[in-house]
Amino acid sequence: MKKEDIELLGNAHIATSIDTPLRPDAFDKSDNEKINAIQRHFEAIMHELGLDLTDDSLSGTPYRFAKMYVKELFYGLNPNNRPKISTFHNKYGYKKMLVEKDINIDSSCEHHFLPIVGIAHIGYIPKDKVVGLSKINRLVDYYAHRPQVQERLCLQVLKDLQDALETEDVIVVITAKHLCVSSRGIKDKNSSTTTIEYGGNFIEPEQRNAFLKLID
Numbered sequence: 001m002k003k004e005d006i007e008l009l010g011n012a013h014i015a016t017s018i019d020t021p022l023r024p025d026a027f028d029k030s031d032n033e034k035i036n037a038i039q040r041h042f043e044a045i046m047h048e049l050g051l052d053l054t055d056d057s058l059s060g061t062p063y064r065f066a067k068m069y070v071k072e073l074f075y076g077l078n079p080n081n082r083p084k085i086s087t088f089h090n091k092y093g094y095k096k097m098l099v100e101k102d103i104n105i106d107s108s109c110e111h112h113f114l115p116i117v118g119i120a121h122i123g124y125i126p127k128d129k130v131v132g133l134s135k136i137n138r139l140v141d142y143y144a145h146r147p148q149v150q151e152r153l154c155l156q157v158l159k160d161l162q163d164a165l166e167t168e169d170v171i172v173v174i175t176a177k178h179l180c181v182s183s184r185g186i187k188d189k190n191s192s193t194t195t196i197e198y199g200g201n202f203i204e205p206e207q208r209n210a211f212l213k214l215i216d
């Protein structure tokens with residue numbers, strides 16, 4: 001790819017859809033077939049870098065790398081891996097805000113494939129359904145384990161929770177450090193990125209501020 005094309009891609013990095021751009025044949029291959037193929041590709045990259053793949057410390061790296069990509073870092077690409085979000089009938093009639101704070105974010109930036117590390121805070125106001133608390137953390141983990149931009153991660157979590165809870169009254173805040181900003185390029189160790197997305201009642205500044213006060 002030419003440098004100008006990369007620059008164009010960079011400028012257009014905010015996608016118009018909140019869906020992760022996947023090809024229709026994304027899951028035609030099994031995980032093991034993907035691991036085998038990625039292993040060969042990564043072996044070629046290491047070879048190009050001049051590394052001696054017969055070294056006993058390096059020889060297992062292409063397989064380790066491929067397994068890590070498919071089964072760990074990017075397990076969230078496959079919709080079959082979406083956690084089951086158990087919801088319960090809100091029979092106690094809890095109608096105020098529920099906040100799940102300091103949810104761990106381990107993600108990867110899709111421009112450099114480097115880590116995005118941070119925390120998410122989520123609030124919602126139940127209607128007829130409440131969700132098992134751990135399912136909120138699991139959902140965040142699932143969407144984080146894709147090549148991501150933080151804005152889309154925030155929107156994907158918001159949309160899924162709104163659908164699962166059958167209410168628009170959800171808010172998602174993510175604060176994260178991008179290693180592509182802190183460890184390469186500009187190498188700014190201090191800055192972090194915050195994204196906030198919400199719907200329903202959280203459009204009201206009073207409701208939003210009540211949430212922001214709780215996560216402060």
Ligand SMILES: Nc1nc2c(ncn2[C@@H]2O[C@H](COP(=O)(O)OP(=O)(O)OP(=O)(O)O)[C@@H](O)[C@H]2O)c(=O)[nH]1
Pocket residue numbers: 006007009010011013109110111148149150151178180181184185186
């Ligand atoms: N909006 C947004 N940008 C991101 C995210 N993660 C990484 N980026 C940015 O994506 C941009 C890609 O820009 P390019 O100019 O194509 O890439 P680059 O030459 O490596 O850019 P530098 O990082 O400035 O060296 C960089 O500015 C990154 O900081 C994200 O989650 N959201």
Ligand SMILES: [Zn+2]
Pocket residue numbers: 109110111112113114178180181
């Ligand atoms: Zn990046």
